[in-house]
Amino acid sequence: MKTDRFGIESVKIGLEAHCQLTSLKTKLFCSCSADYRGKKPNTLVCPVCLGIPGSLPVLNLRAVELALMVALALNCKIPNETFFFRKNYYYPDMSKNFQISQYDRAGGNPLSVDGSVYIRVDHKRKKIKIRRVHLEEDPARLVYTGTIDASPYTLIDYNRSGVALLEIVTDPDLSSPREARIFLQKLRSILEHLGVSNGGLEGAMRCDANISIIGGPRVEIKNISSFKEVERALNFEIARQKDLVSKGISVKQETRHWDETRRVTISLRIKEEEQDYRYFPELDLIPINITKSWLEQLKSKMPELPDARRIRLTKEYGLPSYDAEVLTSDKSLADFFESCVKLGKAPKTVSNWLMTDVLRCLHNFNLELTETKFTPEQLVEMITLIEDGVISGKIAKMILPEMIKTGESPRLIVKERGLVKISGREELQLLIGQVCEENPDAVKDALKDEKAIHFLIGKLMQKTRGRADPKLADELIRAHLALLKSRVSTP
Amino acid sequence: MTGEISAVECVSSVFQRIREVEDRVHAFITLTEELALKKAQEVDNKVSRGEKVGKLAGIPIAIKDNICTEGIRTTCSSKMLCNFIPPYDATVVQRIKEEDAVIIGKTNMDEFAMGTSTELSYFGPTHNPWELSRVAGGSSGGSAAAVAAGEAILALGSDTGGSIRCPASFCSVVGLKPTYGLVSRFGLIAYANSLEQIGPLARDVYDCALLLSVIAGYDPKDSTSVNIPQKDYTRFLANDIRGIKIGVPKEYFEVGTDPSVAKCLWNGITKLESLGASYEETSLPNLAYSLPAYYLIAMAEASSNLARYDGVRYGFRVDRDDLDWSEAFSETRRIGFGTEVKRRIILGTYALTAGYYNRYYLKALKIRTLIRRDFERAFRKFDVLIAPTMPIPPFKIGEKINDPLAMYMCDIDTVPVNLAGCCGVTVTCNFVNGLPIGMQIIGKPFDEGAILRVAYTFEQNTPFKDVRPPLRGR
Numbered sequence: 001m002k003t004d005r006f007g008i009e010s011v012k013i014g015l016e017a018h019c020q021l022t023s024l025k026t027k028l029f030c031s032c033s034a035d036y037r038g039k040k041p042n043t044l045v046c047p048v049c050l051g052i053p054g055s056l057p058v059l060n061l062r063a064v065e066l067a068l069m070v071a072l073a074l075n076c077k078i079p080n081e082t083f084f085f086r087k088n089y090y091y092p093d094m095s096k097n098f099q100i101s102q103y104d105r106a107g108g109n110p111l112s113v114d115g116s117v118y119i120r121v122d123h124k125r126k127k128i129k130i131r132r133v134h135l136e137e138d139p140a141r142l143v144y145t146g147t148i149d150a151s152p153y154t155l156i157d158y159n160r161s162g163v164a165l166l167e168i169v170t171d172p173d174l175s176s177p178r179e180a181r182i183f184l185q186k187l188r189s190i191l192e193h194l195g196v197s198n199g200g201l202e203g204a205m206r207c208d209a210n211i212s213i214i215g216g217p218r219v220e221i222k223n224i225s226s227f228k229e230v231e232r233a234l235n236f237e238i239a240r241q242k243d244l245v246s247k248g249i250s251v252k253q254e255t256r257h258w259d260e261t262r263r264v265t266i267s268l269r270i271k272e273e274e275q276d277y278r279y280f281p282e283l284d285l286i287p288i289n290i291t292k293s294w295l296e297q298l299k300s301k302m303p304e305l306p307d308a309r310r311i312r313l314t315k316e317y318g319l320p321s322y323d324a325e326v327l328t329s330d331k332s333l334a335d336f337f338e339s340c341v342k343l344g345k346a347p348k349t350v351s352n353w354l355m356t357d358v359l360r361c362l363h364n365f366n367l368e369l370t371e372t373k374f375t376p377e378q379l380v381e382m383i384t385l386i387e388d389g390v391i392s393g394k395i396a397k398m399i400l401p402e403m404i405k406t407g408e409s410p411r412l413i414v415k416e417r418g419l420v421k422i423s424g425r426e427e428l429q430l431l432i433g434q435v436c437e438e439n440p441d442a443v444k445d446a447l448k449d450e451k452a453i454h455f456l457i458g459k460l461m462q463k464t465r466g467r468a469d470p471k472l473a474d475e476l477i478r479a480h481l482a483l484l485k486s487r488v489s490t491p
Numbered sequence: 492m493t494g495e496i497s498a499v500e501c502v503s504s505v506f507q508r509i510r511e512v513e514d515r516v517h518a519f520i521t522l523t524e525e526l527a528l529k530k531a532q533e534v535d536n537k538v539s540r541g542e543k544v545g546k547l548a549g550i551p552i553a554i555k556d557n558i559c560t561e562g563i564r565t566t567c568s569s570k571m572l573c574n575f576i577p578p579y580d581a582t583v584v585q586r587i588k589e590e591d592a593v594i595i596g597k598t599n600m601d602e603f604a605m606g607t608s609t610e611l612s613y614f615g616p617t618h619n620p621w622e623l624s625r626v627a628g629g630s631s632g633g634s635a636a637a638v639a640a641g642e643a644i645l646a647l648g649s650d651t652g653g654s655i656r657c658p659a660s661f662c663s664v665v666g667l668k669p670t671y672g673l674v675s676r677f678g679l680i681a682y683a684n685s686l687e688q689i690g691p692l693a694r695d696v697y698d699c700a701l702l703l704s705v706i707a708g709y710d711p712k713d714s715t716s717v718n719i720p721q722k723d724y725t726r727f728l729a730n731d732i733r734g735i736k737i738g739v740p741k742e743y744f745e746v747g748t749d750p751s752v753a754k755c756l757w758n759g760i761t762k763l764e765s766l767g768a769s770y771e772e773t774s775l776p777n778l779a780y781s782l783p784a785y786y787l788i789a790m791a792e793a794s795s796n797l798a799r800y801d802g803v804r805y806g807f808r809v810d811r812d813d814l815d816w817s818e819a820f821s822e823t824r825r826i827g828f829g830t831e832v833k834r835r836i837i838l839g840t841y842a843l844t845a846g847y848y849n850r851y852y853l854k855a856l857k858i859r860t861l862i863r864r865d866f867e868r869a870f871r872k873f874d875v876l877i878a879p880t881m882p883i884p885p886f887k888i889g890e891k892i893n894d895p896l897a898m899y900m901c902d903i904d905t906v907p908v909n910l911a912g913c914c915g916v917t918v919t920c921n922f923v924n925g926l927p928i929g930m931q932i933i934g935k936p937f938d939e940g941a942i943l944r945v946a947y948t949f950e951q952n953t954p955f956k957d958v959r960p961p962l963r964g965r
Contacts, residue, residue, distance in 0.1 A: 047579050052577065052804075053805075054558075054677070056677050056714065088843070092803060097798035098795050154816070276844055278840065278844060278845070279843075283685040284684055
């Protein structure tokens with residue numbers, strides 16, 4: 001364990017994840033389309049989601065079903081009855097200046113409470129407690145020119161207003177930004193396995209984070225636009241707080257905004273007191289009865305979840321538990337893996353490619369797997385090319401970024417760029433002769449010490465841009481050296 | 492309509508009457524004569540083509556200005572919504588349109604339905620057709636006065652704590668507050684959403700029952716509307732109340748009820764007895780707490796319901812470049828709302844504030860439950876309850892305007908029905924010094940048929956329905 005007073009033990013992070021139920025066709029309280037991305041502003045609106053006087057919300061029961069499935073997946077307790085509250089506050093993104101949400105106090109009864117999720121950190125399992133999972137409506141989208149504080153005006157797009165949002169609140173059980181990221185990844189994978197949310201869509205998953213170090217006051221970072229940004233924001237905030245503490249300045253309890261472009265948090269408001277949302281029941285909506293039979297029916301319809309899938313992948317394909325964990329932390333990755341295996345490739349080979357080179361590539365491009373044109377067929381084709389000796393592993397690593405970026409067939413890329421492995425003996429022999437002539441000192445070394453052969457192989461690979469068949473090259477260089485040796489020893 | 496006069500004739504005659512008396516009564520905020528005549532002509536065309544027409548074919552109807560009408564300005568009598576034209580029709584408006592009613596205009600009211608006199612309108616008060624120096628009652632004062640003055644045949648109002656029954660009583664028309672959940676609230680601009688219902692105002696019980704039949708019924712757009720079979724309430728209008736058991740809760744007569752009102756009421760009850768009903772005194776022990784509970788709940792809900800008026804999307808806006816959004820919201824609300832509205836928003840906000848929630852709002856909800864139980868207990872024994880509608884006769888314009896508590900006290904007899912979710916109807920049971928006194932007949936939830944039948948029998952056997960206000964045309 002770390003002993004540093006700023007160490008891992010001293011950091012407490014709690015998260016409020018907001019996940020849109022993107023698989024719903026309509027909004028939470030009206031029949032407007034919820035598919036707002038890329039649509040002209042304020043075209044998917046009606047009196048209800050605009051909060052026009054006289055309009056009344058009507059609950060989308062499918063949203064409740066999806067939310068209940070999430071609550072079940074997160075091992076939450078689900079009450080027999082749940083209802084909605086109004087959360088009152090003035091903000092330009094709120095059409096009614098109150099948000100229809102749920103609440104766990106003042107007689108409120110949120111959709112579910114007291115759940116848990118296991119995550120794997122450094123090969124150890126860790127339990128993260130879920131305080132509650134509840135439903136609420138998404139506010140409108142505020143559009144600024146430039147940054148929030150410099151924009152001369154605010155534009156409001158109500159297309160997002162009323163989209164069903166799931167709020168998932170954890171206990172402050174997370175102890176590092178990395179853990180927070182791993183947890184969110186797991187959460188996202190669960191939601192994607194359930195088919196309730198596509199976390200890859202812009203703005204579909206957002207986060208508020210509460211963070212305190214060495215028992216200091218709680219600082220809330222609001223509006224982190226994606227799970228990708230959470231780790232960054234938390235890292236910045238920890239550094240900021242550590243810096244203050246080391247200078248003897250006390251950390252203030254406050255709410256801060258994560259500025260993605262400048263990658264800093266900025267103070268929004270000092271919290272002298274909790275903001276008073278004046279929660280009270282939303283009496284335009286009637287309570288929802290959650291019957292046992294309804295829950296049973298939902299349970300029976302629930303698909304395989306990441307934890308079960310991880311176990312299955314180890315059993316069915318003999319994967320190491322670590323591989324299975326990495327693959328199932330992203331549904332699309334696990335799906336990709338299983339497709340490749342179905343196409344006939346060895347599980348461990350596929351897993352190795354996915355876990356290392358493919359993930360690294362995606363990371364470098366800052367892309368999600370689902371955002372690319374990369375298909376299992378391509379990867380399988382690439383592995384086949386290696387297996388058939390058409391290309392080397394090195395060539396494969398070289399062309400992988402292009403495959404991922406363009407969705408081009410590896411066979412085609414290899415052909416167009418003339419990257420097919422050189423396995424003609426004569427051609428290679430000729431090249432080896434050239435390499436040896438160019439590197440006489442290395443040849444001398446190699447004649448004395450076999451280990452120096454690798455230098456020559458390296459040079460050959462350089463000359464052929466990796467196209468030389470390494471096995472054959474090794475064999476031919478040895479033969480060449482043997483020939484030279486015999487010439488030297490023979491007067 | 493019987494077809495004896497055409498819709499156009501009927502609508503024209505109503506507008507003729509409006510031209511004669513409206514400048515003195517001020518029942519309307521918006522008149523839609525052109526639209527009305529066009530609609531009337533369509534109805535007449537239908538009739539002449541031999542097509543089937545609706546239950547309200549050609550009947551001129553006035554609509555309280557807190558009920559949304561597509562394309563027709565709907566102001567809630569507030570500066571805040573003085574230029575608001577709804578993009579949709581309230582469900583009740585759709586329903587009356589489907590029955591071929593003719594909308595003649597939008598009626599005056601207390602701002603956002605907060606008031607008991609229709610003096611608190613941004614557009615000025617409505618005058619009582621019986622005596623123009625007196626209030627018409629509120630908050631549906633315009634609707635009641637329009638019907639009483641012959642400026643409309645039917646009207647829609649809304650009743651949150653008595654806002655239909657009070658002006659109906661003060662103007663001597665029939666006004667009914669339906670059971671919560673019977674009539675869709677979709678399109679009713681909310682003041683206190685857990686209490687209010689849209690309801691009919693009419694010259695007589697038959698018309699009232701007819702209009703109720705049209706507007707009542709399940710609406711998938713209002714989650715609180717109840718899915719029960721639709722009824723034709725005119726079928727309940729038998730001139731016969733033999734065997735009906737009437738309860739008279741003594742608390743209604745104890746405090747603040749003017750002796751002249753009590754006397755009229757007892758005469759009315761005796762009349763009902765002579766028609767075959769039996770009556771007995773009873774008690775609703777928690778009634779005394781209903782007024783504070785009502786105002787707490789209503790104000791708490793209002794503070795939230797009226798939060799949307801910030802000038803961003805519709806209505807009045809203070810548009811100044813030097814204000815940030817927070818200041819612009821405040822300034823818009825400071826100028827857009829009247830004093831009473833602001834008073835209720837502030838009190839309601841206070842009541843919902845953390846730390847006071849339990850002490851005020853939650854306690855009010857508990858009282859509400861107790862009152863509901865009182866009524867349930869009474870209805871195990873009685874078919875209907877009878878009480879005064881208003882504790883006093885119509886008062887003078889200006890008399891109570893600067894004393895909000897005195898004004899609130901006027902609601903003492905009407906609010907219990909809203910808290911309990913029952914139904915109530917008012918009919919005139921006599922006149923004192925030329926001013927009407929209303930009798931309130933209260934029924935158990937969804938038993939509108941029973942109260943209408945009692946009201947009808949009373950009306951048929953008393954002369955008050957045919958007494959018209961002494962308001963001459965010019």
